[in-house]
Amino acid sequence: MSCPDRKAKLMDWVLGELPAGEEAEIRRHVDECAECAQELSRFQRVRDLLQAQLQDREMPSHLVFLPAKAPGPRPGFLAQLWRTAALAAVAAGVFLSIVLTGYARWGRMPSAAAPSSGGLTRAQIEAIVDQHVRLQSVEQQKEFEQLRQNLAADLRTEQARVLVPLAAQLQYVQSAQSLIWQETQKQNALVEVVARNALQREDPSRGRP
């Protein structure tokens, strides 16, 4: 191999890419060839210059990826609350309209004892109102149940998000401890063998069955 052909080998050496088996041969050649030694020195200087100057730069700002879903109330939480409030307001409106209708018709609050001619008795009005209120109550219960289920689902998701990595970390710790314990066992066994051998050397009769 002529000196010009060795230039690639010199660069491989400088860049840590030369196979271990070839290093001794190129080193011997460089010791004997002044031209190649000078070439090697030049490439080393270029490499050193680059390595010294190509350092990590300060970033103007750091990157952070936010979780896709921020913890906290669901986006529909307020909407559900408003819907429940609106239903309650409608129920109250129905109740008031019935009461006011009765008042406008009879000029006074209907009496349970004295049924008015052609109108609703107080008992009937109360029954209608009771029915509305019961229906409304059932609706509200359904709403609250839905809300509770949504919140419980959110809580479970959040727990899983926090606990899964924690469980994985614990598993990692456990496996590390297991490895350490196995290593300790091996070391103990080794120490035992060494100690037994030493005792045997001191007293050949010991250790025999």
Next chain:
Amino acid sequence: MVVSFSDCTDAVLVRYARTGSDEAFNALVRRWERKIYTHLAHLTARPDEALDLCQEVFITAYTRLGQLRDPERFRPWLFQIAHNTAYSHFRQRHELGPDRNEGAQLSGPSTVRLGDGMLLEQPETKLLVEKLLAALALEQREAILLKVYGGFKFEQIAEIQNCPLSTVKTRVYSGLEQLRRLLEK
């Protein structure tokens, strides 16, 4: 003993991130953002654009993490994304071409020369190196950055640049030779 994400290897963090852990992915970002940013800043020679590209690289990595076959190879995979992102950026700006930057001349004589007893701490030395790198062809510059700054093996660089091993060697050898000539002028 408490194990934090910063103590985990890339492969472990990749596996966590794949289960949906944003904290694990953020740990990968914290670990590699400066390397990717610096690499892109040298590659583009425009630090102001490097941050945007860096962000693009990590967004791509986030969305394609499931496609990474071997989590142990996260680092070369990330640099491969950086390569693709930068080249896509150059294509959009019509800055890719066989003769781009090749043979570019340095403005003014170099004040730091090989053999003059280089003062590596001098600010002008840093500027000189940046100018020298910018004078190289893009592929040469990237190959040398991946080798000297990234510490990759030739085989890994071939994967990152998506080209044959012999091409990578030619790029690095000719790039180093050109840098040496420019420094000795």
